Amino acid sequence: MGCDLSHPQWFLFLFVYVITVIHYCLFTRAQLPGTWEILVPNAGVSSMHTAVTRFNTVVLLDRTNIGPSRKMLRKGHCRFDPIDAVLKRDCYAHSVQLDLQTNQIRPLMILTDTWCSSGQFLPDGTLLQTGGDMDGVNKIRKFEPCEVNGSCDWVELNDVELVNGRWYATNQILPDGSVIIVGGRAANTVEFYPPRSDGAVSFPFLADVEDNQMDNLYPYVHLLPNGHLFIFANNKAVLYDYQRNTILKNYPPLDGGPRNYPSGGSSVMLSLQGDYSTAVIVVCGGAQYGAFIQRTTDTPAHGSCGRIVATELDPVWEMEDMPFGRIMGDMVMLPTGEVLIVNGAQSGTQGFEMASNPCLYPLLYRPDQPVGLRFMTLNPGIVPRMYHSTANLLPDGRVLIAGSNPHYFYKFNAEYPTELRIEAFSPEYLSADRANIRPTIEGIPETVRYGDVFDVVITVSLPVVGIVEVNLGNAPFATHSFSQGQRLVKLAVTPAIPDGDGQYKIGCTAPPNGMVAPPGYYMLFAVNQGVPSIARWIHLIA
Structure with missing residues (x-):
């Protein structure tokens, strides 16, 4: 028996197939992160x-x-x-x-x-x-x-x-x-x-x-x-x-x-x-x-x-x-x-x-x-x-x-x-389901020198579990598929200590020298369980 496309079963098959493909594409796209x-x-x-x-x-x-x-x-x-x-x-x-x-x-x-x-x-x-x-x-x-x-x-x-x-x-x-x-x-x-x-x-x-x-x-x-x-x-x-x-x-x-x-x-x-x-x-x-x-x-x-x-x-x-x-x-x-x-x-x-x-x-x-x-x-x-x-x-x-x-x-x-x-x-x-572990930076110094020890104060909706990272990211010059000068430096930190009113204090040590982090302005992020805060700008100087 040949493929008679006028047969109602073929239309039903094609309809179900198209709907399945559309659903699969939409579902797959919706499930991808970002x-x-x-x-x-x-x-x-x-x-x-x-x-x-x-x-x-x-x-x-x-x-x-x-x-x-x-x-x-x-x-x-x-x-x-x-x-x-x-x-x-x-x-x-x-x-x-x-x-x-x-x-x-x-x-x-x-x-x-x-x-x-x-x-x-x-x-x-x-x-x-x-x-x-x-x-x-x-x-x-x-x-x-x-x-x-x-x-x-x-x-x-x-x-x-x-x-x-x-x-x-x-x-x-x-x-x-x-x-x-x-x-x-x-x-x-x-x-x-x-x-x-x-x-x-x-x-x-x-x-x-x-x-x-x-x-x-x-x-x-x-x-x-x-x-x-x-x-x-x-x-x-x-x-x-x-x-x-x-x-x-x-x-x-x-x-x-x-x-x-x-x-x-x-x-x-x-x-x-x-x-x-x-x-x-x-x-x-x-x-x-x-x-x-x-x-x-x-x-x-x-x-x-x-x-x-x-x-x-x-x-x-x-x-x-x-x-x-x-x-x-x-x-x-x-x-x-x-x-x-x-x-x-x-x-x-x-x-x-x-x-x-x-x-x-x-x-x-x-x-x-x-x-x-x-x-x-x-x-x-x-x-x-x-x-x-x-x-x-x-x-x-x-x-x-x-x-x-x-x-x-x-x-x-x-x-x-x-x-x-x-x-x-x-x-x-x-994503919205991670908002309750996203930290908020409440206080940092405006300027730090190489090797300085300083505090970062954060608030988080849920109790902190594990180490909260404090990372410095610079602002590169992006062109032609390469970001000139791009850099991320993870600071040495102490565990987050409760500081009252839902705040936590994190002790941080600035980079040791300009080879690790050249002088300039950096975005300072607090990262809790893989979720970064909104950054505060900090000036790193010699």
Whole structure:
């Protein structure tokens, strides 16, 4: 007997099958951890670079030579650029400030092109922003954040410039509070801010790992607790003594092909804890070699991750696979020490209109689990976040998701349009059923020095069981799938002692030196049974 689709039993079968599939999909999605929300329907700009300030505002920054954005500058404020191919007189904002309390957007004025630039916060909380393209390639800019009702704005430094032009470079704050600026296109050197007498210093490692599709851009730079730098580019890494300009160690190559721009992997240094002598680096994802050269959009990304104890004498990479191949994923250190991997695509490479198959599912990387159990798939979003998207930890424990513009200019009639919406992802630790164990910080000092012993006072609805962690998370500069300077430090603490009126007092010891935690402003989280408080900002000084 043939398949007669007109038979009533076939319609019944198809109906039951479709309902079952829909129910399964909805049920499965609903059971996955995490929730999404749209914070801002239209930010006016598509953020290529994002940073959170100590005033609980967010600075979002795009290119300047991109033509009209969807946010005007204040009346009477325009940028004049005779070499801009699109707008010689540009009255549109290319940077904005987001107030996290009201979700209101305020336009900011940026003068020179910040396309694929780099950044880092200085010890006083000022955002240092360096390089870019065209008239911005040698520029140094500063943004000194202010209260939300203030008028702080970008300032371009006229008395000092970069020695070498920096396009696709990486910044890292150092133990003394200065900043090292590493690499960039056709810039196989490092230099410092404030500038040093030796100017730009040759760093041949970047030239050695460069190939036909580059893959040495936006190198992954991590300050280790021994004071040296772990620098990763393409598929190789070195231990670099920046003070003597000496490579102390060549790490073994990482299997799986190139990871840096334009291959679109990502990297984090896991939380520093205990005696702070051990640093573990994780590098995940990337495009297949040749995808960028061939300009293909459908070559599957790989999902391999390498993990290495960078402070060991003879370290080796431990390999594992993510549930999804992923390029352009952002790795965000959560207050708990776990890592959120979000954004990106499953095919193609970095570059304008060179990726497809968006990866909507975030992953939670749990570093304390054994290989094979470290990745948890989370609730998917609905907004594709492709090339030029960002992710940043917020003081309330959510993760801000912004950007995505895979086009040379703003383009909205496309399969993956320029994205102006700003979202927030709430990890499972913010779910309603954990609210009664979420601590509230009632008091901390505004400033602490290295090695200081100080108290953190918290309240919790239910009695405290076990150790309440106190963890410091800095505010990195997120761009191109790497958060420059990202760091989480778990402090030595005493057990929480009841202090009357439902309060608890926790004794804490500040980090011992700037190698463990460079000077600056940090988000201080109290973490009770895996649930973080809303952070308070604390200033760590020498």
